[in-house]
Amino acid sequence: MWRKLLRGSGLRLRGPLQHRPSEDGPGHARDARRPVAGARDAARRALGVAAAALALAGCSGGEARAPNPTRALDERRAIEVIRRAMVQEGAQPVPGRVVDLVSGRKVRIDVGVQNRSYGVVYVTEEDAQALGAAIPPPNGQDERLRIVRGGADGAIRLVLLYQNNYRYDDLVGESHERTTISAERQLTRDVQDFITYARTQKFQ
Numbered sequence: 001m002w003r004k005l006l007r008g009s010g011l012r013l014r015g016p017l018q019h020r021p022s023e024d025g026p027g028h029a030r031d032a033r034r035p036v037a038g039a040r041d042a043a044r045r046a047l048g049v050a051a052a053a054l055a056l057a058g059c060s061g062g063e064a065r066a067p068n069p070t071r072a073l074d075e076r077r078a079i080e081v082i083r084r085a086m087v088q089e090g091a092q093p094v095p096g097r098v099v100d101l102v103s104g105r106k107v108r109i110d111v112g113v114q115n116r117s118y119g120v121v122y123v124t125e126e127d128a129q130a131l132g133a134a135i136p137p138p139n140g141q142d143e144r145l146r147i148v149r150g151g152a153d154g155a156i157r158l159v160l161l162y163q164n165n166y167r168y169d170d171l172v173g174e175s176h177e178r179t180t181i182s183a184e185r186q187l188t189r190d191v192q193d194f195i196t197y198a199r200t201q202k203f204q
Contacts, residue, residue: 073166073183075110078122081184082111082161085191091116099150099158105134107150109158113195118157118203120191125163138162145190157203159194161187 073081083093092114098106107127112119121127123135136146139162150156166187169179 070167070169070179072125072163073168073180073187075122075124075163077184078161078163078166078187079110081187082120082122082191085188086111086113086195088188089192089195091195099156100152101134101148101150101158102154103134105131107131107135107158113198116198116204117151117155118159118194118198120194121158121160123160123162128162135160138164141165145194147194155204157198159190161190 086093094112094114096109096112096119098108101107107121109119110122123131123138128135128138135148139146146160146162148158148160150158166183167179168183
């Protein structure tokens with residue numbers, strides 16, 4: 001009777017050999033986990049590749065950059081800048097001359113001031129080596145300019161402007177032009193500061 005009811009309901013009765021495992025059975029669960037596990041492994045590999053790429057990018061971007069080579073302003077150009085700075089400050093530059101320092105060593109004034117007993121000495125690296133302890137060591141960027149005395153009675157005041165304090169980029173292009181201008185401006189300021197100081201101190 002119950003078989004008829006099953007046939008009448010449209011359901012098909014399955015025998016023992018026709019039985020299929022339930023979709024919730026353990027066999028199906030293992031099959032379902034395989035694609036999920038594969039997707040997780042692929043995601044992990046992708047994340048690993050991305051992390052490695054970021055690490056390489058960070059290393060390449062963090063390399064220390066070597067400073068550009070620099071060169072000191074040459075003496076010929078420096079004298080031109082010194083003369084121009086004096087004119088801008090209202091002083092009349094005159095050709096230099098050799099004088100004796102109070103220490104007994106001789107030094108050449110690169111640019112003097114008309115009718116005044118003071119001037120500017122642009123101390124090149126060779127000058128500094130030759131004069132040695134006869135002149136003070138170079139001033140730092142934030143230190144006062146070095147002033148020494150010369151002449152028989154020490155009446156001549158000389159400002160020592162050290163070549164190594166006026167350096168510029170040794171490369172070409174816009175960066176080179178900017179640093180050259182910066183070095184010349186620094187030299188101009190130092191010359192004008194000395195002229196102003198000489199006037200306020202009433203140097204003759």
